[in-house]
Amino acid sequence: MENRRITDHPILDFSEGEVIPFTFDGKPMEGRSGDTIASALHANGVKVLGYHFKTKRPRGFYCAIGNCSSCLMVVNGQSNVRTCTEPLLPGMKVETQIDRGVPDDV
Amino acid sequence: MMYETDLVVIGGGPAGLMAANTAAGAGASVLLLERDRHLGGQLIKQTHKFFGSEKQHASERGIDIAALLGDELKSLEDRVTVWTHATAVGLYDDGVITVDYDGTYRKVRPKRIVAATGASEKFLSFPNNDLPGIYGAGAVQTMMNVYGLRPGKRVLMIGAGNIGLIVSYQLLQAGVSVAAVVEGLPQIGGYAVHASKIRRAGVPILTSHTIVRADGKESVESAVIAEIGSDWKVVRGSEQTIPCDVICISVGLTPLTELLWQAGCEMRYIPALGGYVPARSDRLETTVPGIYVAGDAAGIEEASAAMVEGHLAGLEAALSLGCGGDGCEEERADCLKQLSSLRSGPTAEKIRAGLSCAHGCQTPKRRDEHA
Amino acid sequence: MLEKTGIATREQIEKLLPSPGRRAEGPYAVMECFQKIPCNPCSTSCAFHAILPMDDINDIPSVTPDKCTGCGACAAVCPGLAIFIIDESKGGGTGTVTLPYEFRPLPGIGETVKAVNRAGEVVGDAVVTRVLPGKKTKTPLVTIEVPLSLVHEVRFIRCEAHQEEDPSVADTLREIPAPPQTADIGEQDDEVVICRCEGVTLREIRDLIREGYTTVDEIKRISRAGMGPCQARTCGPLIAAEIARMTGEPLGSVAPSAHRAPVKPLPIEFFLGGDTE
Numbered sequence: 001m002e003n004r005r006i007t008d009h010p011i012l013d014f015s016e017g018e019v020i021p022f023t024f025d026g027k028p029m030e031g032r033s034g035d036t037i038a039s040a041l042h043a044n045g046v047k048v049l050g051y052h053f054k055t056k057r058p059r060g061f062y063c064a065i066g067n068c069s070s071c072l073m074v075v076n077g078q079s080n081v082r083t084c085t086e087p088l089l090p091g092m093k094v095e096t097q098i099d100r101g102v103p104d105d106v
Numbered sequence: 107m108m109y110e111t112d113l114v115v116i117g118g119g120p121a122g123l124m125a126a127n128t129a130a131g132a133g134a135s136v137l138l139l140e141r142d143r144h145l146g147g148q149l150i151k152q153t154h155k156f157f158g159s160e161k162q163h164a165s166e167r168g169i170d171i172a173a174l175l176g177d178e179l180k181s182l183e184d185r186v187t188v189w190t191h192a193t194a195v196g197l198y199d200d201g202v203i204t205v206d207y208d209g210t211y212r213k214v215r216p217k218r219i220v221a222a223t224g225a226s227e228k229f230l231s232f233p234n235n236d237l238p239g240i241y242g243a244g245a246v247q248t249m250m251n252v253y254g255l256r257p258g259k260r261v262l263m264i265g266a267g268n269i270g271l272i273v274s275y276q277l278l279q280a281g282v283s284v285a286a287v288v289e290g291l292p293q294i295g296g297y298a299v300h301a302s303k304i305r306r307a308g309v310p311i312l313t314s315h316t317i318v319r320a321d322g323k324e325s326v327e328s329a330v331i332a333e334i335g336s337d338w339k340v341v342r343g344s345e346q347t348i349p350c351d352v353i354c355i356s357v358g359l360t361p362l363t364e365l366l367w368q369a370g371c372e373m374r375y376i377p378a379l380g381g382y383v384p385a386r387s388d389r390l391e392t393t394v395p396g397i398y399v400a401g402d403a404a405g406i407e408e409a410s411a412a413m414v415e416g417h418l419a420g421l422e423a424a425l426s427l428g429c430g431g432d433g434c435e436e437e438r439a440d441c442l443k444q445l446s447s448l449r450s451g452p453t454a455e456k457i458r459a460g461l462s463c464a465h466g467c468q469t470p471k472r473r474d475e476h477a
Numbered sequence: 478m479l480e481k482t483g484i485a486t487r488e489q490i491e492k493l494l495p496s497p498g499r500r501a502e503g504p505y506a507v508m509e510c511f512q513k514i515p516c517n518p519c520s521t522s523c524a525f526h527a528i529l530p531m532d533d534i535n536d537i538p539s540v541t542p543d544k545c546t547g548c549g550a551c552a553a554v555c556p557g558l559a560i561f562i563i564d565e566s567k568g569g570g571t572g573t574v575t576l577p578y579e580f581r582p583l584p585g586i587g588e589t590v591k592a593v594n595r596a597g598e599v600v601g602d603a604v605v606t607r608v609l610p611g612k613k614t615k616t617p618l619v620t621i622e623v624p625l626s627l628v629h630e631v632r633f634i635r636c637e638a639h640q641e642e643d644p645s646v647a648d649t650l651r652e653i654p655a656p657p658q659t660a661d662i663g664e665q666d667d668e669v670v671i672c673r674c675e676g677v678t679l680r681e682i683r684d685l686i687r688e689g690y691t692t693v694d695e696i697k698r699i700s701r702a703g704m705g706p707c708q709a710r711t712c713g714p715l716i717a718a719e720i721a722r723m724t725g726e727p728l729g730s731v732a733p734s735a736h737r738a739p740v741k742p743l744p745i746e747f748f749l750g751g752d753t754e
Contacts, residue, residue, distance in 0.1 A: 006254045006280050010579045011153040011167065011615050014254035039253035047238040047325040054676035058324050060238025062673065062711070064245035066141065067226045069706035070236075070673050080706065080742075084245075085142070155556035155616070157516035159534055165518035165554040167615070196738025204738060211747055226710045231679055231719075233668035279580060293480040298512045299557025301483030306633040308597030313481045319665065360714055367736035375729035381714060382733060410515070451513045451535030 004043050005032075022092040037083035037094055038064065038071050049073050049083060050097040073097045107213075111137045111187070113423050114203055114216035116194045116365065119147020120409045121401025122222035123175040124416030125423070129220075130182040132424035132434070137214060138179070139192045139205060145179070146172030147224055148244065149409065151251040153279070154272055157297075158410035161444055168409060169251070194223075197365040201396070218396045218423040221366055222416055225359035225380065225402035230264065233319040239326030243273045243356035250280045258352035262329050263287040264317050265356035268296035268408075273356060274304045284309045285348050288331050290316050290338075297453065318345060320353055329353055359406045366403070369394050378460030379405030388442070388465050390419040395470055398423055405460055414444045484595045485509055490629055495542035504547025504564035504573075508538045509632075510557060519551040519560060549575055553614045562620075563628050572628040573606060575620040583608055583617055584636045592623050593633035600630055671719070672712040674705020682716060686723045693717055693734040703734055706742050 017032035031040025061071035079101025118140030152168020266289035401412035527544035562575035607620035703709030
């Protein structure tokens with residue numbers, strides 16, 4: 001798989017962060033401290049975060065700063081989480097969202 | 107419980123930080139609201155050196171300016187309260203702001219407000235424009251410069267304004283190849299020096315070109331671009347397919363003004379400033395007394411101008427509360443002078459025309475007459 | 478030329494050069510800054526006052542060649558990376574070019590690199606003779622030796638390691654398959670998504686405008702475009718533009734949708750907690 005993490009940058013210093021384990025649709029993956037859910041998925045080569053409930057077209061993030069809501073996913077059973085700004089936490093269960101979302105206690 | 111304070115600054119980017127620092131420095135109590143988990147706004151992903159003069163931190167990189175302004179804020183912490191991960195979700199007639207503060211519902215009643223809410227990226231309509239791998243230019247910057255991730259292997263950049271040119275350069279610095287920069291206008295919109303630095307690194311800049319469509323199954327695999335004629339229509343037969351896994355959209359920003367609409371500020375549609383902006387006095391007070399605006403929310407400009415506007419808005423808000431002391435008149439005059447000098451060149455012609463439409467409103471007398 | 482391609486013309490460059498006598502004497506700065514932009518760090522950074530102070534911050538920098546020592550202080554601070562130090566005084570048919578290079582890896586002294594011109598084309602080889610890492614400015618200055626005939630051409634370098642990652646773009650463009658016939662966008666508008674949140678396509682928006690719904694709010698209520706979690710931040714301007722295009726009204730007279738609190742969707746639970754007053 002292509003390595004998307006930048007290790008040597010002329011201006012910025014990206015130190016190796018702590019490893020944060022999580023799962024994406026049941027598959028174990030690793031992020032780094034400082035990651036959001038979407039950035040960790042991106043580092044793992046995941047581009048499709050969901051399928052639109054109406055058009056069924058694949059969705060990825062667009063703005064990455066919490067404006068556009070193109071990155072909504074199901075996290076630990078809760079729908080409609082803005083994954084581009086939500087920090088990644090150890091053990092998170094991240095899933096592709098394919099509908100408008102359901103209440104998490106149903 | 108209602109949180110009471112002299113001034114609420116909405117937004118912790120270049121304009122908001124300057125407004126908070128200035129007002130607190132003049133003696134006002136300030137609450138700074140920032141949607142993100144950290145301060146700095148879009149400065150934190152600006153790895154290039156800023157233009158302007160020393161007063162606007164020219165030749166320093168945006169990311170370092172964010173740290174600098176943040177440190178200044180810390181030195182004023184007895185007068186400034188900072189709520190991060192706090193979104194102002196409503197602004198009401200009675201001046202109350204409702205806030206989502208880290209998931210908790212809070213209400214704030216300030217005596218003055220500086221709206222420094224920034225901007226959002228414009229989107230573009232073309233077939234398959236929603237494919238994963240099509241990102242806003244700001245998103246690409248965030249991925250690279252905040253999270254240390256390459257957005258892909260080969261990027262097609264749409265838009266040769268300063269942001270498109272700068273992000274192309276930053277992509278090259280991150281080791282990502284840039285297939286081309288595509289620009290609809292017949293000339294490059296951004297500064298020539300930005301264009302030259304990516305051109306010599308091998309990136310073609312195709313003016314009078316547009317994206318016709320994106321293609322790919324689950325994500326971007328290629329794009330079709332074509333030349334456009336003076337009638338703005340695609341020149342038949344000029345289409346070419348560009349293999350790429352990322353398409354970066356950099357076709358401009360539009361001011362984020364929802365809260366100002368809600369507050370009942372008079373809004374004017376000024377294309378030169380990016381869309382609807384509040385009418386205001388040259389001292390940045392809107393038509394709703396006590397509500398000031400600064401930075402991209404007032405009209406899309408460079409971050410150097412945003413910082414000076416923040417400074418001025420923070421100063422005006424503090425002065426109207428009776429804060430401040432000797433030297434405030436000079437400080438105000440200096441801000442106005444800096445702004446007019448930043449905006450005096452030929453590259454700012456559009457901004458000047460836009461501002462002449464936005465300025466010149468009469469702010470009615472405020473109810474409290476505190477000053 | 479410059480404003481269309483980013484490449485300065487030979488005439489523009491020649492106007493910047495000092496007299497032949499001065500050029501033979503030692504290194505000098507060439508400021509490839511042709512546009513009036515608000516920026517002055519070069520003039521304030523020069524310890525020798527070789528760059529005239531700017532009355533107007535938009536002034537184009539003006540160098541006094543007799544005062545310039547070619548020290549490179551201005552090249553390290555220029556936000557546009559537009560200043561180069563040229564030395565034609567070394568003799569032996571070669572000269573040096575000092576250029577800002579904010580890329581990794583940095584070349585080592587003695588390394589042979591590709592010499593690249595303003596258009597991004599490789600024009601020969603160059604040997605690196607000096608590298609100032611730019612610890613403070615983070616703008617390293619790399620000096621390369623090139624044939625005298627190239628000192629006014631070469632403005633970039635390509636290191637071996639960098640070259641592998643970044644194949645010549647010109648080559649890739651040549652590989653492009655035959656262009657497809659572009660269908661009119663009208664036939665493809667099912668594939669153009671205007672509202673990403675609610676999945677509303679350009680076709681749906683156009684159909685509604687044709688039916689006579691010509692305000693953003695009407696279209697929003699019928700199609701749900703703009704009612705999703707982003708609250709029209711992404712699609713609002715596109716819908717207004719399409720209304721203006723189809724009705725011939727100026728964009729400024731197409732009313733945007735009404736703005737009401739909250740600016741983003743929040744769970745009912747949220748309003749039940751926190752401040753109750």
